[in-house]
Amino acid sequence: MTRRPVVISAAAVLNALAEDLDDFGRALAAGRSAISAADEHVPSAAHTAAGAFLDGFDLREWAARHLDDEAARTLVRAARRCALPAQTAACVAVRALRAAELDADLLAPTSVLVAGSNLALGYQHRVAVAFEQGRAPQPSHALVHMDIDVVGAVGDATGCRGEGWCLGASAASGTLALIQATRMIRGGDIDRCLVIGPCCELGPAELRALSDAGALAGPDDADPTHVCRPFDTARRGFVPGQGAAAVLLESADSLADRAGSMLARIVGVGVRLDGRRGMDPALPGQISAMRSALADAGLSADSVDYVNAHAAGTRAGDACEAEAIHTVFGTGPLVNSTKELIGHGMGAAGVQETVATVLQLRNGFCHPNPNLTDPCHPGVRFVGPRTVRGDLTTAIKNAVGVSGISAAIVLTTEEAPCGP
Template sequence: MPRAELAITGVGIQSAIGQGRTAFAAALLEGRHRFDVMRRPGRQRPLVAGTVDVAPTRFIGAEMDDPVLPPSVPHSMARTLSLSGRAALACLNEAWEDAALDRYAPERVGLVVGGSNLQQRELVNMHDAYRGREQFLRPTYGMSFMDSDLCGVCTQVFGIRGPAFTIGGASASGQVAVIEAAQAVASGRVDVCIAIGGLMDLSYWECQGLRSLGAMGSDRYADAPALACRPFDQSSDGFVFGELCGAVVIESQASARQHQRTPYARLAGWAMIMDAHRNPDPSGPGEVAVIQSALQHAGLSPHDIDYVNPHGTGSNLGDKTEVGALRECGLEHAYLNTTKSLTGHGLSAAGTAELIAVLLQMREGQLHPARNLDQPISSSMNWVGPRAVSHSVQNALNLSMGFGGTNTAVCVQRCA
């Protein structure tokens, strides 16, 4: 496959630690977090009168402030939007302005929203509110229960007339969206494409299911939420959820030069490889294969990579598998930190948001600290410690994995 001459020219981000790229970058480099027992309605199991007495849940996560909508959103739409919809519009608005996308014909602009089952908490709350009086359910529910509604609201507000669709890859969805957007531009289907990693709005049902599966962390740190999220640390016991949404704009480097846009980076290469199994457990050979394939597509050797932003969730098996894959691929020399230690695991948004973290660190010339990495699971890796490190990233590798055997990797390169 030929190397694609693509660039990332705009970003938008909504997170618990910072909303907007300036606030997000500052929070990253300062090592801030907002982990706590979650309080958003629908995140903790309600106590129901007349049922067996069960202790209330104390699921930990990082919750953001309500996103600020662009003024172009009609009031009739704004009052029916879910948290996922509001976050998507806020991210898209920032990325759109950042890349000055009004210069493109609407028919030549595409949109890919990464994620599926994005609005579960919204649906659970709606079901609870209207149970027994379903006939009074608001009509927009007939649209909003579908993930494609996010495409609908985004295309309406921003006048996008090119192809727009959702795509799922579990926790790799955001990076799958980036890859699909890159391929849309590289193939000439569109001139520019926006990839959004959608906010997966978990309810207590998903939190309980993920904990029962052994993926989400236990109550070990319920009395000390700041200590709960600890990717690659020997004391980790599962991932900690974090509300996230991110958007990146991809176009050709030639177009960026023509319109005098300064790219964040060149999108040098990417790969997606499946493990051919349904289960949530990771595959070392699959991760090795996707890293090697992305490097080959980018025309880079392992020695060229000087920074890796890993998937790193805090799962014991997942983290050990990923470190093993990086070691087998000859990447022990590259700086390694973990964005999830600050933001939490954004699930469907993780791949896009963490790519944005890479781009902002590249622009700032610093790598953000890794929180709670007190006893790394491997002493051979070049970890970024508890303080930011000055480093001019030249070639970075971003990894994102998902249940069902999804492995993705993206390489970005500093523009000359």
């Protein structure tokens, strides 16, 4: 069976760094960080040093800034009673589809795939506290507490009526969602799919557990902008990042039929399990996922110009990924981590970072990691504190989730297909 080529035709972002693609690209190129102290955003008991937070996000205000009156009313009506994950998902969904300029006949059959699970834990914590204090939840809580409310809000705001569901794979959710959509389009099951990474709202109990487990950077006296240090020997854990992104995938034939424009192609995908439970990374699965994605794309390792790493700034995770990258690529491609600038978006990370990867490929740069001053691996070509400019066409995006999930996708901005 012949595989149908898959393209990215539109995208949108909403995070602490930017609200549109142009601003996001400029912020990345400048190496600007959205990370700040966490003490105004989470209780001290959460033991969280820093994060990138959507300060003062308001659905109506966002809609007024970015949409015409009719579209703004539709969005607000659809999502006003929702929790933050569904509201941010609806925002980026509407923005991406408007950028694609789909007519009603093409919009209606578009499928929706939402990345992540346990998305509204912060909201659920607040409801539980209020309930213990004697305040009953709103009847809408029956729907709002469920992840599937995100799919409903997106459908209500956009009119998409194709297939739709949530896909959970912890921090690998976004990349796995892109992989699943790619496979469905390749196989002819659907023509296009909107993949959305909603803002993941962790609760204080989850933040505290991640801190106590050694994954999240706990409080200290350091400058909060220096806490997140992917691949640096002084790294001590990840910082949370609130943000959402949407990417529209479609078959190349579908794009050509409607005379649309391509942002990039997804030409290779790979997923592997370590076959165990837990938070510790494993080298074989990460190596195998990257090699599987390259084989799927029909490319050799030396064809890759750039690796957008999963690297969150954890001690064990970054060391393992650096060794995996070195094993697969040697010192060839440039390597950076977008999490230093926007924090760890959890289920949304893979979608946000895929958008960041595409922007870097299209604009010929790799964003800096300003806190990377003492690299943990001498055999990897890290970007470091300064932006690197160059002719970049092909990249691999890594993702790693707990309980041994490794995933990778190969992207290219070349017009001609470079895979089977």
